[in-house]
Amino acid sequence: KQEVTQIPAALSVPEGENLVLNCSFTDSAIYNLQWFRQDPGKGLTSLLLIQSSQREQTSGRLNASLDKSSGRSTLYIAASQPGDSATYLCAVRGRVETSGSRLTFGEGTQLTVNP
Amino acid sequence: GAGVSQSPSNKVTEKGKDVELRCDPISGHTALYWYRQSLGQGLEFLIYFQGNSAPDKSGLPSDRFSAERTGGSVSTLTIQRTQQEDSAVYLCASSLRMLAGGTGELFFGEGSRLTVL
Numbered sequence: 001k002q003e004v005t006q007i008p009a010a011l012s013v014p015e016g017e018n019l020v021l022n023c024s025f026t027d028s029a030i031y032n033l034q035w036f037r038q039d040p041g042k043g044l045t046s047l048l049l050i051q052s053s054q055r056e057q058t059s060g061r062l063n064a065s066l067d068k069s070s071g072r073s074t075l076y077i078a079a080s081q082p083g084d085s086a087t088y089l090c091a092v093r094g095r096v097e098t099s100g101s102r103l104t105f106g107e108g109t110q111l112t113v114n115p
Numbered sequence: 116g117a118g119v120s121q122s123p124s125n126k127v128t129e130k131g132k133d134v135e136l137r138c139d140p141i142s143g144h145t146a147l148y149w150y151r152q153s154l155g156q157g158l159e160f161l162i163y164f165q166g167n168s169a170p171d172k173s174g175l176p177s178d179r180f181s182a183e184r185t186g187g188s189v190s191t192l193t194i195q196r197t198q199q200e201d202s203a204v205y206l207c208a209s210s211l212r213m214l215a216g217g218t219g220e221l222f223f224g225e226g227s228r229l230t231v232l
Contacts, residue, residue: 031219042226044206049219051218102163103221
């Protein structure tokens with residue numbers, strides 16, 4: 001059974017800092033990995049999706065990497081802003097033939113960027 | 116529509132009542148998922164629909180929970196005889212079918228917050 005862990009559970013940084021959020025998963029036979037952002041009381045917003053054959057994806061100030069063999073992904077946020085404050089969730093989609101098509105989510109990292 | 120639409124956004128009900136939650140996926144998305152997010156907890160998979168295939172119901176917590184998807188589009192999640200532990204945010208998501216060339220990127224709605232008194 002796939003398990004996804006995110007460290008740290010919470011992070012507070014001053015504005016302008018570069019930061020890294022970590023995600024680890026136990027079963028490396030994945031189809032893809034997706035990073036989401038969730039604001040309080042809202043749904044999830046997709047940030048980046050990395051296919052199993054890819055090593056990284058970039059969107060603006062965000063960069064996500066994937067090391068499938070070690071079961072790790074990182075989300076790098078450059079020059080953080082107060083508007084980046086949210087909970088960041090990592091989700092892994094297993095291979096269809098072994099786990100259907102569901103995503104397994106981590107518990108999230110709650111990020112606070114202080115002005 | 117432009118995004119995944121869910122209704123109602125908030126529902127307060129009394130213990131023992133039945134509730135229905137609705138999800139309208141992104142047009143053209145054949146895959147539809149229901150997840151549950153309880154306070155302070157991660158997202159819990161409930162059910163997955165893909166086109167006309169039999170749904171994956173393996174995440175439904177009890178037989179009080181059921182879901183259907185009519186015409187391959189709108190889905191309804193029904194909870195019968197609600198209990199206080201059913202209180203949570205119910206999130207719906209949709210995606211293009213991966214084997215049809217889609218990336219499998221999941222798009223979520225804003226959720227339906229259910230409170231059972």
